[in-house]
Amino acid sequence: MNISEAAERSGLPSKTIRYYEDIGLVEPARRLDNGYRDYAPRDVHMLRFLSRARGLGFSVLECRALVALYADADRKSADVKEIALNRVSDIDAKIADLQAMREILMELAETCHGDDRPDCPIIDDLASRAAN
Amino acid sequence: MNISEAAERSGLPSKTIRYYEDIGLVEPARRLDNGYRDYAPRDVHMLRFLSRARGLGFSVLECRALVALYADADRKSADVKEIALNRVSDIDAKIADLQAMREILMELAETCHGDDRPDCPIIDDLASRAAN
DNA sequence: ATAAACCTTCCAGCTACTAGAAGGTCAAGC
DNA sequence: GCTTGACCTTCTAGTAGCTGGAAGGTTTAT
Numbered sequence: 001m002n003i004s005e006a007a008e009r010s011g012l013p014s015k016t017i018r019y020y021e022d023i024g025l026v027e028p029a030r031r032l033d034n035g036y037r038d039y040a041p042r043d044v045h046m047l048r049f050l051s052r053a054r055g056l057g058f059s060v061l062e063c064r065a066l067v068a069l070y071a072d073a074d075r076k077s078a079d080v081k082e083i084a085l086n087r088v089s090d091i092d093a094k095i096a097d098l099q100a101m102r103e104i105l106m107e108l109a110e111t112c113h114g115d116d117r118p119d120c121p122i123i124d125d126l127a128s129r130a131a132n
Numbered sequence: 133m134n135i136s137e138a139a140e141r142s143g144l145p146s147k148t149i150r151y152y153e154d155i156g157l158v159e160p161a162r163r164l165d166n167g168y169r170d171y172a173p174r175d176v177h178m179l180r181f182l183s184r185a186r187g188l189g190f191s192v193l194e195c196r197a198l199v200a201l202y203a204d205a206d207r208k209s210a211d212v213k214e215i216a217l218n219r220v221s222d223i224d225a226k227i228a229d230l231q232a233m234r235e236i237l238m239e240l241a242e243t244c245h246g247d248d249r250p251d252c253p254i255i256d257d258l259a260s261r262a263a264n
Numbered sequence: 265a266t267a268a269a270c271c272t273t274c275c276a277g278c279t280a281c282t283a284g285a286a287g288g289t290c291a292a293g294c
Numbered sequence: 295g296c297t298t299g300a301c302c303t304t305c306t307a308g309t310a311g312c313t314g315g316a317a318g319g320t321t322t323a324t
Contacts, residue, residue: 036320
């Protein structure tokens, strides 16, 4: 099948599929005589696998590892689990960061009257904490 | 003062300070005859303001707006508050995304025995949801 | 025959820096 | 005066993960 059909079936844009090929993640089963990429169902399956993994926030590097593990009949499930748990740690760290930011911003926003007057605790805070 | 002192006092790397100048955020008070940047205390103040704003996750675009509002004696505090609240919305959306990912990953990790055997619900899930 | 809709490759751009190269300048020590 | 090292300058390129567009070939339908 053509790349556009593979795109439709996998849910990834054609551009992204070509990009994944560029970086060595998935290549089409073969090329037709006219140079067109020709995808097999298992390629589409792989692309959807990638789409889902990326959707869960795995980096392309992690995806590469997951693809390798997926293809490896002798894999240890512990290896896969480790990647997943590392990802969870990353997520936890990011959430903590964001929550801390959110808290500060909400405190500032709540004390800002938000009208036509210029005095603003948000600006003041950015400026004064900056002065420390 | 030299850029390295401005860097030390503002907490931003010299490279970043030059970058901020490049994109028009803060430029030094003047240039010395030898071409060196010469920073005034108010420049450092501005740089710290930026450092803090970036630390709270404001994009460079938002920082540009905040810098303008900071410099504008006739600003409306409502404009600042809007930027801050937009940022809070962004953060909320990101946190929700991350929490959803985290939940799925934890469910998968919990059902994965994580040993030397190859069968792995994480891989299976990525593959089968991918097949849908 | 021609137009629309594919496909190809390659190059540029996005965010917000960061690293490094090539070269000028300055202050200290001898 | 000379050297050494630590500054400083500009410019280019790389990071992640695509995305958009240009230039050109192919296929399909009319």
